[in-house]
Amino acid sequence: xxxxxxxxxxxxxxxxxxxxxxxxxxxxxxxxxxxxxxxxxxxxxxxxxxxxxxxxxxxxxxxxxxxxxxxxxxxxxxxxxxxxxxxxxxxxxxxxxxxxxxxxxxxxxxxxxxxxxxxxxxxxxxxxxxxxxxxxxxxxxxxxxxxxxxxxxxxxxxxxxxxxxxxxxxxxxxxxxxxxxxxxxxxxxxxxxxxxxxxxxxxxxxxxxxxxxxxxxxxxxxxxxxxxxxxxxxx
Numbered sequence: 001x002x003x004x005x006x007x008x009x010x011x012x013x014x015x016x017x018x019x020x021x022x023x024x025x026x027x028x029x030x031x032x033x034x035x036x037x038x039x040x041x042x043x044x045x046x047x048x049x050x051x052x053x054x055x056x057x058x059x060x061x062x063x064x065x066x067x068x069x070x071x072x073x074x075x076x077x078x079x080x081x082x083x084x085x086x087x088x089x090x091x092x093x094x095x096x097x098x099x100x101x102x103x104x105x106x107x108x109x110x111x112x113x114x115x116x117x118x119x120x121x122x123x124x125x126x127x128x129x130x131x132x133x134x135x136x137x138x139x140x141x142x143x144x145x146x147x148x149x150x151x152x153x154x155x156x157x158x159x160x161x162x163x164x165x166x167x168x169x170x171x172x173x174x175x176x177x178x179x180x181x182x183x184x185x186x187x188x189x190x191x192x193x194x195x196x197x198x199x200x201x202x203x204x205x206x207x208x209x210x211x212x213x214x215x216x217x218x219x220x221x222x223x224x225x226x227x228x229x230x231x232x233x234x235x
Contacts, residue, residue, distance in 0.1 A: 006051045006103040009044035010094040013057040013110035014083030027110045039113035055080045056094045092179045106167040111217040122208045123169045130206040133169040136162035137210045165210040
């Protein structure tokens with residue numbers, strides 16, 4: 001059955017990007033003539049099944065992001081709001097601003113500018129069946145689980161390991177419930193939305209295939225990688 005819910009892209013752009021060694025948050029780094037933030041917004045703005053976009057950023061940069069939205073004339077961006085101290089706080093601020101109950105929310109890191117239309121489409125289609133969806137790719141490396149003494153205690157089967165990406169996507173009601181429970185739970189140490197769903201056993205989380213190019217920009221070299229991929233796309 002076709003999904004009749006409203007699909008809302010919630011883009012988190014509150015990070016400081018200290019590991020990128022820039023004088024400003026990495027989401028504002030330029031790739032040719034656009035910021036990394038704009039590249040991420042573009043994929044949601046241009047997707048035919050995304051109805052609305054909400055941007056969450058550091059309170060210090062709310063006006064800067066509003067200026068970017070105005071200059072670029074994004075039609076789907078409904079609001080720019082201030083984030084919180086942690087990623088979970090920023091996500092909470094974003095989902096709390098959504099009043100619709102018949103909606104899906106696709107929560108995406110602003111610094112993953114190479115997300116594709118196909119990934120977004122597959123997430124939306126999966127939300128016809130599942131209430132929680134996460135994008136991930138296979139792990140090509142063997143992963144060690146270690147103890148506090150830095151000794152290996154186990155080696156999980158690689159075929160059972162996935163590397164998480166975003167978007168993380170949910171029925172709005174279930175993710176609001178997850179955050180409600182977390183806010184009442186002082187012992188909760190979970191930092192992302194899928195983790196909250198798992199922590200309170202609210203729903204199975206379905207995996208949608210991501211892309212090896214859908215990287216999270218963390219270091220300066222990652223910006224160069226994005227530049228090279230954008231040039232490939234333009235060719």
